[in-house]
Amino acid sequence: MRLVFCGTPQFAVPVLEAVLDANHEVALVITQPDRPVGRDQKLQAPPVKLTALAHSIPVVQPEKIKTNAELRAQLEVLAPDAILVVAYGRIIPQWMLDLPRFGNINLHGSLLPKYRGAAPIQWAVASGETVTGVTTMRLDAGLDTGPMLLAQVVPIGEEETAPDVYENLAEVGAPLMVETLCRLEAGDLYPTAQDDALATHAPVLTREDGAIDFNRTAKQIYDRWRGFQPWPGAFARLRGKKLIAHRLHPVRHAQSIEPGIVHLHEGRLFVGCGESTVVELDEVQLEGKRRMSAAELLRGYQMNSGERLGE
Known part of the structure; x- marks a missing residue:
């Protein structure tokens, strides 16, 4: 497939690399702008940007995407089969949702519909869950409410912290995304609606x-x-x-x-x-x-x- 990849932190890197290893064409990477970190406030590039540049993939880092006419025109020219969204950190506007034929495919760090929101891994561990997982889903206009595609269960050890689980889910999520794309292309993967009555929320941590x-x-x-x-x-x-x-x-x-x-x-x-x-x-x-x-x-x-x- 011809893809556009939206992602920012280390969590998204294994997915990007797995998609490339599966011989998909990533025509463009969209990631957050470089941010100042540490006491000296030195600008630091997101891990996804560094990975993309290492593979000679064009990178854009828009501050805004909803009303970004330049980005919209660029994506319309690229005409991707799908847009992959993995921990990008921005709400995807409707025009992007409507653009690719396979839609915007998201890897979410929980077993949906549980832990919808910005911090699913942290809240699953903090709530004492013994299992969690990753879900691929087709994004819609809601907050992690779109139809589910595939899911993989991952146990949470009694002493594991959020960073431990974060790393485990990233490794499991990479092949799951590749399988999702393969089956979408083959036409044998059918989206399943989420049961909103079972949904829980994982808000931004304060x-x-x-x-x-x-x-x-x-x-x-x-x-x-x-x-x-x-x-x-x-x-x-x-x-x-x-x-x-x-x-x-x-x-x-x-x-x-x-x-x-x-x-x-x-x-x-x-x-x-x-x-x-x-x-x-x-x-x-x-x-x-x-x-x-x-x-x-x-x-x-x-x-x-x-x-x-x-x-």
């Missing part, structure tokens, strides 16, 4: 999502910590200062501790959670300080059993 609510159970807090790596992470407040929990885990504890109340024992930092559960903070970072083990924090910072950690 900094506040990282605030630990100790009224949740220890398992729920741990799952949210796994899902919200590397950002927004998990944090609480100790005497008005932000305390980041870089590593934590649920534990069995001999005594019941009120939610949010600290219990110190032999250099270990336990905190009470909902339903009489307990979480241990293993590695922390107090506002203005370096990252350290809980034992190091307790040696250098006079904490006492009975203190309260808050949001």
